[in-house]
Amino acid sequence: MYLCLMSNEIQLLQHVNSSIQEDTFVRLTLSKPIDSKDMLKKVIISLATIKRQSQLSFVYRHKTNDVTKNQQVQDGLSTIEDLLNNKFEIANLFTTASDYAYERSGAKSRLKQKEATFKSAPNRGHDKEKRHLIQGVEYLQLLGVLDKNGRVLKDKGDKFKQINKFVEVIESLLKNHEMVSNKDSIKVVDMGSGKGYLTFALYDYLTNQLKLDASVSGVEVRQDLIDKCNSIAKEVGFDKLQFELGYIGDYQLNKTNILIALHACDTATDDAIAKGMAANAELIICAPCCHKQIRKSMTESDGLDSLLQHGILKERQAEIVTDAIRALIMEANGYKTKVFEFISTEHTGKNLMIVGQRKKQATDPQKYLGEIDKLKKQFGIPQHYLESLV
Numbered sequence: 001m002y003l004c005l006m007s008n009e010i011q012l013l014q015h016v017n018s019s020i021q022e023d024t025f026v027r028l029t030l031s032k033p034i035d036s037k038d039m040l041k042k043v044i045i046s047l048a049t050i051k052r053q054s055q056l057s058f059v060y061r062h063k064t065n066d067v068t069k070n071q072q073v074q075d076g077l078s079t080i081e082d083l084l085n086n087k088f089e090i091a092n093l094f095t096t097a098s099d100y101a102y103e104r105s106g107a108k109s110r111l112k113q114k115e116a117t118f119k120s121a122p123n124r125g126h127d128k129e130k131r132h133l134i135q136g137v138e139y140l141q142l143l144g145v146l147d148k149n150g151r152v153l154k155d156k157g158d159k160f161k162q163i164n165k166f167v168e169v170i171e172s173l174l175k176n177h178e179m180v181s182n183k184d185s186i187k188v189v190d191m192g193s194g195k196g197y198l199t200f201a202l203y204d205y206l207t208n209q210l211k212l213d214a215s216v217s218g219v220e221v222r223q224d225l226i227d228k229c230n231s232i233a234k235e236v237g238f239d240k241l242q243f244e245l246g247y248i249g250d251y252q253l254n255k256t257n258i259l260i261a262l263h264a265c266d267t268a269t270d271d272a273i274a275k276g277m278a279a280n281a282e283l284i285i286c287a288p289c290c291h292k293q294i295r296k297s298m299t300e301s302d303g304l305d306s307l308l309q310h311g312i313l314k315e316r317q318a319e320i321v322t323d324a325i326r327a328l329i330m331e332a333n334g335y336k337t338k339v340f341e342f343i344s345t346e347h348t349g350k351n352l353m354i355v356g357q358r359k360k361q362a363t364d365p366q367k368y369l370g371e372i373d374k375l376k377k378q379f380g381i382p383q384h385y386l387e388s389l390v
């Protein structure tokens with residue numbers, strides 16, 4: 001058995017080596033750590049030409065961050081052998097001639113040859129720099145996301161991914177948008193800005209990446225967070241980023257181009273949407289948090305008992321109904337809506353995003369109002385809180 005294990009490993013390493021020599025190597029991935037608690041979850045190895053030399057580029061995928069290291073091919077092959085022996089149970093080698101799937105379980109191992117997934121070798125130039133939409137490191141350090149060396153802090157990996165993903169969503173929404181092409185000065189309000197992670201990143205993106213004249217305000221009920229965020233904004237020289245103490249429902253929202261409300265609690269999301277629509281915002285972006293209002297008022301009505309009889313199912317149903325009605329109310333009020341998951345559930349459960357883009361032409365609200373009524377009747381809901389606001 002041991003011999004078999006060795007021979008499969010050795011064969012795999014030989015395939016890696018020969019595919020590098022023959023320039024058919026595409027990628028090797030090592031996964032399924034032997035120790036399931038290991039923070040290192042996966043290693044992705046590719047071939048890159050760095051300073052005119054072929055090198056193996058290792059991306060070490062940890063639970064919270066990625067680390068890239070490049071090695072000369074011979075050293076890299078030893079590292080692969082070591083990782084295969086001591087760290088991982090699965091290896092997948094992709095070459096333009098064949099794919100190889102290696103798997104070990106205890107003392108048993110197997111190596112399968114398969115048809116090649118990739119028909120040609122990738123460009124061997126050094127991997128392009130990861131696209132960074134946010135440029136500032138200093139504010140992320142002061143906000144406690146990065147350490148003094150610019151690395152993501154151990155418990156902030158999810159937050160960092162969320163910040164980047166959020167900015168990517170903003171990028172796609174603003175692509176070809178008049179606000180950007182006209183280079184207008186724009187006003188953005190973040191309702192329930194909390195610790196300001198996303199507010200800072202948005203300001204950074206709008207001003208440093210898109211070179212817009214953007215004023216961004218965070219509105220928040222907690223004075224300690226307001227003070228901290230204002231002090232960081234001052235320290236990093238974000239002149240037009242400010243945080244104000246305020247309750248969303250009472251906030252006097254003047255002309256605003258973009259309104260965001262991410263994870264504002266329960267009906268605070270509705271307050272924010274209503275304010276955004278009243279201010280005629282071009283874009284309203286919200287990620288709802290909890291959904292208590294509808295959950296409490298939902299009653300088991302005919303045919304739906306089985307959907308609502310278990311707490312968790314009722315909760316999920318309440319989320320869906322709450323957000324579906326929110327989107328319909330926005331549509332009825334002249335916004336084209338999209339509802340999607342903006343980050344994988346592995347990073348946060350609160351990952352639904354509702355985006356409303358103001359329509360150029362008025363639409364007949366009747367169709368949407370009819371849909372809202374149908375849903376309310378079906379779920380025995382007297383009123384959605386957002387209806388009472390618009």
Ligand SMILES: C[S@@+](CC[C@H](N)C(=O)[O-])C[C@H]1O[C@@H](n2cnc3c(N)ncnc32)[C@H](O)[C@@H]1O
Binds near residue numbers: 191193194248264289
């Ligand atoms: C879960 S945090 C989210 C923070 C930030 N938007 C984010 O996604 O990282 C929600 C924040 O909204 C604030 N908040 C909740 N209801 C609010 C309201 N009605 N008015 C102003 N702030 C509110 C809370 O104090 C909290 O800081």
